[in-house]
Amino acid sequence: MTQPVSWIPPVLYGSVLAGGVYYSAVGPGLTWRTAGFAGLLAALTVVDMRDRPIPPSLLLALRIVLLAGVTALDASGLSRVLFVLVPFLAYFAFGRTAALLLGAGCVAAVAGAFTLWVPGWHVRAEYISDLLMFALGIVLAIAMAAVATGEQRARRQLAGTLEQVADLSAANERNRLAREIHDSLGHHLTAIGIQLEKAEAFASLDSATSAQAVSNARWSADRALDEVRTSVRALGSATGSVELSRSLADLVRHLDGAAGRVTLVVTGRERRPLPVLYRAAQEGLTNACRHSGAARICLTVDYDDRGARLTVSDDGRGFDPGNEGFGLSGLRERVRIAGGAVAVASSPAGTELTVEVPW
Numbered sequence: 001m002t003q004p005v006s007w008i009p010p011v012l013y014g015s016v017l018a019g020g021v022y023y024s025a026v027g028p029g030l031t032w033r034t035a036g037f038a039g040l041l042a043a044l045t046v047v048d049m050r051d052r053p054i055p056p057s058l059l060l061a062l063r064i065v066l067l068a069g070v071t072a073l074d075a076s077g078l079s080r081v082l083f084v085l086v087p088f089l090a091y092f093a094f095g096r097t098a099a100l101l102l103g104a105g106c107v108a109a110v111a112g113a114f115t116l117w118v119p120g121w122h123v124r125a126e127y128i129s130d131l132l133m134f135a136l137g138i139v140l141a142i143a144m145a146a147v148a149t150g151e152q153r154a155r156r157q158l159a160g161t162l163e164q165v166a167d168l169s170a171a172n173e174r175n176r177l178a179r180e181i182h183d184s185l186g187h188h189l190t191a192i193g194i195q196l197e198k199a200e201a202f203a204s205l206d207s208a209t210s211a212q213a214v215s216n217a218r219w220s221a222d223r224a225l226d227e228v229r230t231s232v233r234a235l236g237s238a239t240g241s242v243e244l245s246r247s248l249a250d251l252v253r254h255l256d257g258a259a260g261r262v263t264l265v266v267t268g269r270e271r272r273p274l275p276v277l278y279r280a281a282q283e284g285l286t287n288a289c290r291h292s293g294a295a296r297i298c299l300t301v302d303y304d305d306r307g308a309r310l311t312v313s314d315d316g317r318g319f320d321p322g323n324e325g326f327g328l329s330g331l332r333e334r335v336r337i338a339g340g341a342v343a344v345a346s347s348p349a350g351t352e353l354t355v356e357v358p359w
Contacts, residue, residue: 004092005148009048009085013041016070016079023076037073040066044082056093063089080110080134084141091145099145103138110134175333188224190286191255192217216254223254244270244301248281252299255285261297262289268303271359276338277301277310280355283327284312292316292351307340307358318346331355 017038024034044066047059054062064086070079087103111131114121121127195217202210245266252262262285281299288297294316302309321344332342340357 003152004089005144006048008088008144010045012082012085013045016074016082017041019078020074020076023078028075033073033075037070037079040070040073044070060086060090060093080113081137083110084134084137087138088141088145091142092149096142096146099142103142106138107131107135175330188220190290191220192224194255194289195220219254244274244277247278248299248301251278251281251285255289261295263296263298265298265300266303267301268308270303270308274308274338274357276334276340276357277308277355279334280310280331280342280353281312283331284310284353287327287353288312288314288316288351291319294350307356310355310357311352313350313352315350318348318351321346 020037021030021034024030044063047054047062047066067079067082067086070082083106086106087099090102091099114127114131118124118127195213199210199213199217202213248264248266252264255262285297285299288294292314294314297312297314300311300313302311324344328342328344335342335355335357338357340355343354345352345354
């Protein structure tokens, strides 16, 4: 339910009270009728300032009774203007149809009162003018109520929309942070695990290879720390302003070490940094090295006039694309935001991840 404009009734009550008292003071004089007139106006004010809720139908009936009493005791005749409050306040409680019916009823009631107490009023210009002005006041009151209810409805809708936007923004930020943690820390922790496993396996067989694996693990740990600091300072992507090809070469060297499983091929010219491709390479290489059991992994990046295409392919055991994990789903969201597309093809003969991103 919409709320009525609270300041309008008191302003009308005060105006009618001042006019009625002034008319009585300069005319017939202040009498008990003047006191009763003022008392009923005070009662109307109390009703509008009530703390306890009153059923709308009962409240409407109480207002009409009090307004009728005020009109009967007002020697000036000004108080009939207060009846414009009946359809005005009813609009907020019962809607437009009820307000229109009550407005028509108020105009008919004034016309009926003129008929009963003012013989020949329908040929007297002042009474016809009063009736027309009263009808115009009813129309304006209903129009004001319609505008007020429309504004309140719009404010509620706006507040609801802003709340939804805040919820979506918070959800998007949580998803972004989750992707950052998975794609940066998750990748580096996986790489550290791979290199430490390699160091342990070669510890008694080839000390040089074992030492190189430990060095690569240390590099991944340093890289993870750098990315955490970068994310905290919100300075941008993990690759910064370094060319993607150099970042990918560094990634392959420290992830694959001396194993020689990963081949990197870059064609074309990079126009500007595309950090999402670095994340795609991290995700694809991590999955291929960790889970596929592949003997050969190929990372290719092709630049052209439209954008860039990155492909990670391997000859591993494959997986069911319908059961992709958080990493791939997060990558799809990243690429979607960048305006690109992700395609995954997998079979027992190998897996191919393709990411296309426009400039």
